Amino acid sequence: xxxxxYLIFCAKIRQKALKGTMMNDKNNSIIIDDLKDFDIRHILxxxxxxxxxxxxxxxxxxxSKDKRCVVDQSNDKAEISFDSEKxxxxxxxxxxLDTNYSVIKSTLxxxxxxxxxxxxxxxxxILNQDKWETLISFIIxxxxxxxRIKGIIDRLCTKLGKNMGDYYAFPTSEAMASMDEDFYKSIxxxxxxxxxxxxxxxIAEGFDLDAIDKLDGLSANKKLCSLMGVGSKVAxxxxxxxYHKQDVFPVDTWIKKVYKDITGKDSLDIKKTRKxxxxxxxxxxxxxxxxxxxFNKREN
DNA sequence: TACCAGGCTCCTT
DNA sequence: AAGGAGCATGGT
Numbered sequence: 001x002x003x004x005x006y007l008i009f010c011a012k013i014r015q016k017a018l019k020g021t022m023m024n025d026k027n028n029s030i031i032i033d034d035l036k037d038f039d040i041r042h043i044l045x046x047x048x049x050x051x052x053x054x055x056x057x058x059x060x061x062x063x064s065k066d067k068r069c070v071v072d073q074s075n076d077k078a079e080i081s082f083d084s085e086k087x088x089x090x091x092x093x094x095x096x097l098d099t100n101y102s103v104i105k106s107t108l109x110x111x112x113x114x115x116x117x118x119x120x121x122x123x124x125x126i127l128n129q130d131k132w133e134t135l136i137s138f139i140i141x142x143x144x145x146x147x148r149i150k151g152i153i154d155r156l157c158t159k160l161g162k163n164m165g166d167y168y169a170f171p172t173s174e175a176m177a178s179m180d181e182d183f184y185k186s187i188x189x190x191x192x193x194x195x196x197x198x199x200x201x202x203i204a205e206g207f208d209l210d211a212i213d214k215l216d217g218l219s220a221n222k223k224l225c226s227l228m229g230v231g232s233k234v235a236x237x238x239x240x241x242x243y244h245k246q247d248v249f250p251v252d253t254w255i256k257k258v259y260k261d262i263t264g265k266d267s268l269d270i271k272k273t274r275k276x277x278x279x280x281x282x283x284x285x286x287x288x289x290x291x292x293x294x295f296n297k298r299e300n
Numbered sequence: 301t302a303c304c305a306g307g308c309t310c311c312t313t
Numbered sequence: 314a315a316g317g318a319g320c321a322t323g324g325t
Contacts, residue, residue, distance in 0.1 A: 047306055142307045148323055149306085190321030195308080231308050252306040269315095270307095294306075 029081040037101035039123020046295040066169035117296040134242035139229040155187040176200035195229025217247035247283035
């Protein structure tokens, strides 16, 4: 009975998300003509992605793997433009356009602090990012400022990524495995340089990132933690942003503040904080909740 | 100038 | 198992 209820619930979320969304295959673009669940600044600035540049107000270039797109958002619509019609399916999935965020937001709204968080970050969507790229990006993110993380990743792509004409792809695991610690220090990775060398070699040698897909959140977390430079928090970020798992809860300094706001207690034990927050927000939507809470706390 | 950042590894108890 | 020092670097 519970399972049936859950399946119906999932189907509801997965139904065609953005009512009125149009396909425009003449211009290699997707038009989103209802912005109640889409705001490109929210999506990009909520800390899930580091590889994007602001071109103008409401206009951004977004990079993923060896692809890119331009998102141009005005008052009443947003347009996602890609270089080739072949990229349509990729970016449709990338921006998670099959998920109904209205259902998610209304379901979460009665949970602690969610009303204001959802109101502030109403246009957030969790991207479906590449597993390898997300792994490396969040190893770099550890104990680091977001502007500096962006810089390191940018130099990584420029020096090791394939030249795509007027931009660079994210480097492959083989390309990264061919470099050593000194190289990663030279692009400013600091003490994470060793982690990048060791982990990229492990992936290039056949560590199967796709196999983690079928594991539950906790098992997947443990598996990712076997990679050097990946601890519990980084693992949860990868599982949320690349695997789209919901039974995870990345706990960083901002979420610790949120935890105190909710419980009145300091977050001293990360594992307990993670579990408490998973219990509060539910293992079917905790990942979404975490992102609304993080964005709201960090910007307000 | 200090402090801090989407924390992790490794060494002690 | 649990706790804490040390860590590279640059933004604020």
